[in-house]
Amino acid sequence: MTEERRDDADAHAEDAAHAENLSEQSVEETSRAEATPSAEALEAPLPAEDAAHFEDLSERHAEADARAEALEAPLPVEDAAHFEDLSERPDEDLSERPDEAPSERPTNDLPAEPLAAHDRRRPVGSTAARKRRRSAAADRRRSATINAVNRTVGTIAGLGVVAGTVWALGWMPLPSLSITPQGMEVQPLAGDQVRVCAGPLQQLGLTNVAGQAVPVGQPTVTTVGPTASATPIGEQGPSSYVFPASDGEATSASIAQAIDIATDKTRGYTMTNCIQPAPTQWLSAGSTELGHTLVLDIVNPGAAPARVNFEAYGPSGAISPGIPEMVIPEGGHQQVSLAGIAPDLAAITLKITATGSTVAAFLHETITSTLQPVGIEVTGPTALPATTQVLPGMWIANRPNVDETDPTRLGTSVRVLNTGERVAQATMQLITADGAIAHELDLELEPGKVVNFPLGAVPEGIYTVRFDSDVPIVASGRVAPIDATEFASLAAPNPMRDREVVPVPAGDAPRLSIANPTDEARDIVVNGATHRIPAHGAVSVDVAAGEATIEGAVGMYAALHVTSNAKFASIPVLTGNPDAEPVTVFR
Numbered sequence: 001m002t003e004e005r006r007d008d009a010d011a012h013a014e015d016a017a018h019a020e021n022l023s024e025q026s027v028e029e030t031s032r033a034e035a036t037p038s039a040e041a042l043e044a045p046l047p048a049e050d051a052a053h054f055e056d057l058s059e060r061h062a063e064a065d066a067r068a069e070a071l072e073a074p075l076p077v078e079d080a081a082h083f084e085d086l087s088e089r090p091d092e093d094l095s096e097r098p099d100e101a102p103s104e105r106p107t108n109d110l111p112a113e114p115l116a117a118h119d120r121r122r123p124v125g126s127t128a129a130r131k132r133r134r135s136a137a138a139d140r141r142r143s144a145t146i147n148a149v150n151r152t153v154g155t156i157a158g159l160g161v162v163a164g165t166v167w168a169l170g171w172m173p174l175p176s177l178s179i180t181p182q183g184m185e186v187q188p189l190a191g192d193q194v195r196v197c198a199g200p201l202q203q204l205g206l207t208n209v210a211g212q213a214v215p216v217g218q219p220t221v222t223t224v225g226p227t228a229s230a231t232p233i234g235e236q237g238p239s240s241y242v243f244p245a246s247d248g249e250a251t252s253a254s255i256a257q258a259i260d261i262a263t264d265k266t267r268g269y270t271m272t273n274c275i276q277p278a279p280t281q282w283l284s285a286g287s288t289e290l291g292h293t294l295v296l297d298i299v300n301p302g303a304a305p306a307r308v309n310f311e312a313y314g315p316s317g318a319i320s321p322g323i324p325e326m327v328i329p330e331g332g333h334q335q336v337s338l339a340g341i342a343p344d345l346a347a348i349t350l351k352i353t354a355t356g357s358t359v360a361a362f363l364h365e366t367i368t369s370t371l372q373p374v375g376i377e378v379t380g381p382t383a384l385p386a387t388t389q390v391l392p393g394m395w396i397a398n399r400p401n402v403d404e405t406d407p408t409r410l411g412t413s414v415r416v417l418n419t420g421e422r423v424a425q426a427t428m429q430l431i432t433a434d435g436a437i438a439h440e441l442d443l444e445l446e447p448g449k450v451v452n453f454p455l456g457a458v459p460e461g462i463y464t465v466r467f468d469s470d471v472p473i474v475a476s477g478r479v480a481p482i483d484a485t486e487f488a489s490l491a492a493p494n495p496m497r498d499r500e501v502v503p504v505p506a507g508d509a510p511r512l513s514i515a516n517p518t519d520e521a522r523d524i525v526v527n528g529a530t531h532r533i534p535a536h537g538a539v540s541v542d543v544a545a546g547e548a549t550i551e552g553a554v555g556m557y558a559a560l561h562v563t564s565n566a567k568f569a570s571i572p573v574l575t576g577n578p579d580a581e582p583v584t585v586f587r
Contacts, residue, residue, distance in 0.1 A: 225253030252576030258505035268376035302357035353357025385472035493572030
């Protein structure tokens with residue numbers, strides 16, 4: 001009885017599900033009917049077959065409602081107890097009676113009718129689950145649509161705000177904030193001043209040992225400033241001079257040396273500044289072509305070893321392999337024959353960098369023509385790379401037959417090196433004493449390539465040679481007389497301070513040349529006498545051996561020259577105490 005009741009309940013549930021499915025189909029058909037856009041079609045009576053089908057659906061809905069009410073009715077007491085007893089029994093108890101035939105399923109009160117293919121019964125509860133899934137999917141779609149709309153609206157609004165802000169910024173000035181760093185000028189404490197003199201000329205080819213330099217000549221030293229103590233560095237080599245600080249006051253000191261040699265194998269006159277050791281130096285002089293000897297001498301006057309590195313440049317660019325790194329002990333010096341590093345070079349420029357201790361470097365050069373000595377030169381560092389380089393008082397002889405292939409008959413020339421990494425656009429000007437431009441040349445300087453420019457094509461006279469470049473360069477000059485029995489190398493000077501004291505070694509008719517690079521005429525005082533220098537002009541003043549004082553020359557350039565047929569030499573005017581300049585500290 002209970003099993004029949006359960007089967008009947010299942011049947012009622014299936015009928016209810018079928019009725020619900022029919023209801024859904026009716027709703028879908030009704031929706032399709034409502035979607036018809038014609039109002040007349042909606043008001044017209046249904047065809048006979050559609051009306052019959054609709055009545056059939058209504059009857060089935062009524063039957064499904066009746067079955068659902070029957071399912072909701074409570075079971076009789078005895079059936080409920082029996083059903084509860086069956087629930088408590090294990091499954092195996094139900095399968096122990098195979099001989100019992102299963103009871104036949106009772107029929108429903110309503111006669112069974114055949115169902116169409118689209119009206120087949122579905123499992124109980126499938127329609128409700130599908131509705132829930134459809135409802136959840138619809139909710140997700142609605143949520144995604146709403147989110148997409150919100151994002152689109154937000155993006156459009158954001159773009160509108162950005163566009164409006166950009167438009168407003170273009171028309172309305174905004175307040176600007178800036179901070180000006182506070183600079184404070186600091187005067188360095190006075191300390192001892194150190195100067196290194198090159199000492200005797202170092203000449204190759206005087207012994208049977210290849211590459212061995214021999215000291216030749218004895219230098220004459222001229223000192224201006226307080227008394228200094230000299231310390232030899234090696235035997236017959238350079239010397240170090242120390243100027244002690246005076247009562248805490250900055251000391252200004254300058255030294256220069258001169259060598260005059262006349263032997264069968266060496267002949268010439270040279271002046272050289274004694275220089276302050278530095279961590280970086282540039283040397284731009286000399287040649288390693290046939291007939292030339294060129295020796296590099298590096299001096300370490302400090303109390304610690306110096307690790308020194310080199311960069312060498314020639315007409316074709318950087319020289320590789322170059323000079324290997326070397327370590328120079330404290331109080332020592334070391335020499336290198338550049339002919340063994342870079343032979344047959346018409347021009348060479350060196351960069352020297354030292355760590356651990358500062359060093360001083362010099363180039364020793366001799367020239368021989370058909371076994372006859374025709375000049376010597378000891379050259380110190382030139383000015384550090386800058387976009388403006390000035391060579392004051394270059395004497396140019398009128399040489400109508402300049403032979404650029406003969407280094408001993410080249411005459412006056414200038415040398416320039418582009419130290420940057422791109423092509424430099426530069427201008428070279430030869431300026432007369434009154435500030436007029438006698439010759440101007442536009443240059444394109446390849447990076448890392450040394451270039452010599454002969455100056456024999458201009459009228460004879462004294463000129464200031466000025467270079468202006470958009471890339472830092474180094475420059476130097478070479479002065480030679482008509483008979484080519486002597487020559488001089490000029491390193492580019494740095495701008496002077498307001499007052500400088502210049503050591504003047506003994507020589508034939510020394511001449512002090514001062515160039516004014518500014519756009520205004522200026523007055524300077526040399527040894528008490530006032531001289532007016534035109535804008536971009538220069539002045540040459542004869543001075544006596546000993547010392548010369550220059551006042552009012554801040555920002556100007558100066559060089560000391562000896563130009564006679566017997567003796568040729570040039571040196572730049574250096575500041576007496578470069579470490580005493582005030583330093584601006586920003587905080």
